[in-house]
Amino acid sequence: MTALGTAPAPAVRPGGLVRTVARTHRTALVLALLVLATATAALTWLHSLGDEARAGDSACATPPTDRLPSCAAVEAITTDEVYASGLAMIATVLSWVMFPVAAWAGGALIGRELESGTAQLAWTQSVTPARWLAAKLAAxxxxxxSGTGALVLVNVWARGDADPDLTGDWYYPYVFVSTGPVxxxxxxxxxxxxxxxxxVWRRALxxxxxxxxxSLLLYNLLERHREDLWPTVSRIAPGSIELPRSAFQVTWDTPAPHGVRISHAxxxxQSHFWPLQYVETGLLLAVAATATAAAFVLLARRLP
Structure with missing residues (x-):
């Protein structure tokens, strides 16, 4: 009887912890997979409309010429609107993915486990708090x-040649976030x-x-200061300045000393897309690493 009473609890393997996390949050997992599948199917369909959408967004002539189609025919094509609206909607959803993730992680993944005592129960069954938190975050x-990265790749593929008249300029917030590692x-x-x-709060809501x-604060802070994450290009010329089609304009001044008009922009x-992506991605990963380290330190300090 003594031997039975003092026998240690069976060890829980890391793989078992991961399976437990997946089983506990299977509703969220299924919902996420459904969203991913739906978005992928929608982007595949939009990609099939790309050529027709670009034709409907092209120049025209009345009467038609060998190079330009009839304007009456172009006006009858509405595929470009469907294509542009669909891409914009999916890109917006993809760029806002951090908000439901943050709320779910704080409420269901961690807060509810601590509030209900489920986490404390796991810690008494040969699962250290550090292993528990690592499994909670790793899966x-x-x-x-994998899911967000795959959806970004499909989104870029569906955008085709990224005609800004159809897909929006590269620096639009929803376009920028949804087309790169950021x-x-x-x-x-x-x-x-x-x-x-x-x-910190140990309660779900x-x-x-x-x-x-x-998350909202971080998103808005980076969006507001995105233009400052990489050195800009300056251009000074007499009269007016014509910037490239897809230039992300930061400042524009036209002083006129002594009656001479000089523009400064x-x-x-567009070549700054990737440097800005890398810098912002690095900042976000630094935030993620800092928050993760703080979570482990806080967990260790709060244990008796």
Whole structure:
């Protein structure tokens, strides 16, 4: 009887922890997979409309010529509107993925587990708190990285040649976030901020609200200062200045000393897309790493 009473609890393997996380949050997992599948199907369909949409957005002539179609025929084509609206909607959803992730991580993934005592129960069954938190974060992080990354690639493919008249200029907030690695970094930052909020408040609803607020603050801060993340290009010329079609204009001054009109413009050319993506991605990953480290330190300090 003594031997039975003092026998250690069976060890829980890391793989078992991951399976437990997946089983506990299977509703969120199924919903995320459905969203991913629906968005992929929609983007595939939009890609099939690309050629017709670009034809409907092209120049025309009345009467038609060998190079330009009839304007009456072009006006009858509405595919360009469907194509542009569909891409804009999916890009907006993709660029906002960090918000539901942060609220879910703070409320359901961490906050509810601490509030209900489920986490404390797991810690008494040969699962250290550090392993528990690592498993809680590892599985969602892997799914977010693969799922969001795949959706970004499909989105870029569906945009074709990225005609700004149809898909929006590269520097539009929803276009910028949804067409590069920064989308994945936003999702991971939301996950880490949510986990930290859950450990600080230890209750589902307050943690979800704080995580959402922190994500909104981070998103708006980076969007407002995105133009400052990489050195701009300056151009000074007499008279007016004609910038490239897809230039991200930052400032524009036209002083007129002594009656001479001189224009001064600072802007980001389209070639700055990738430097801006890399810098913003690095900042977001730094936020995610800092929040994750803070979560582990806080968990260790709060244990008896």
């Amino acid at each position: 969602p992080a892997a799914l977010l990285t 989308a994945v970094a936003y999702a991971l930052a939301g996950l880490a901020l949510g986990a930290l909020a859950g450990l 307050p943690a979800a609200g704080v995580a959402l607020a922190a 600072t802007f980001h050319p």
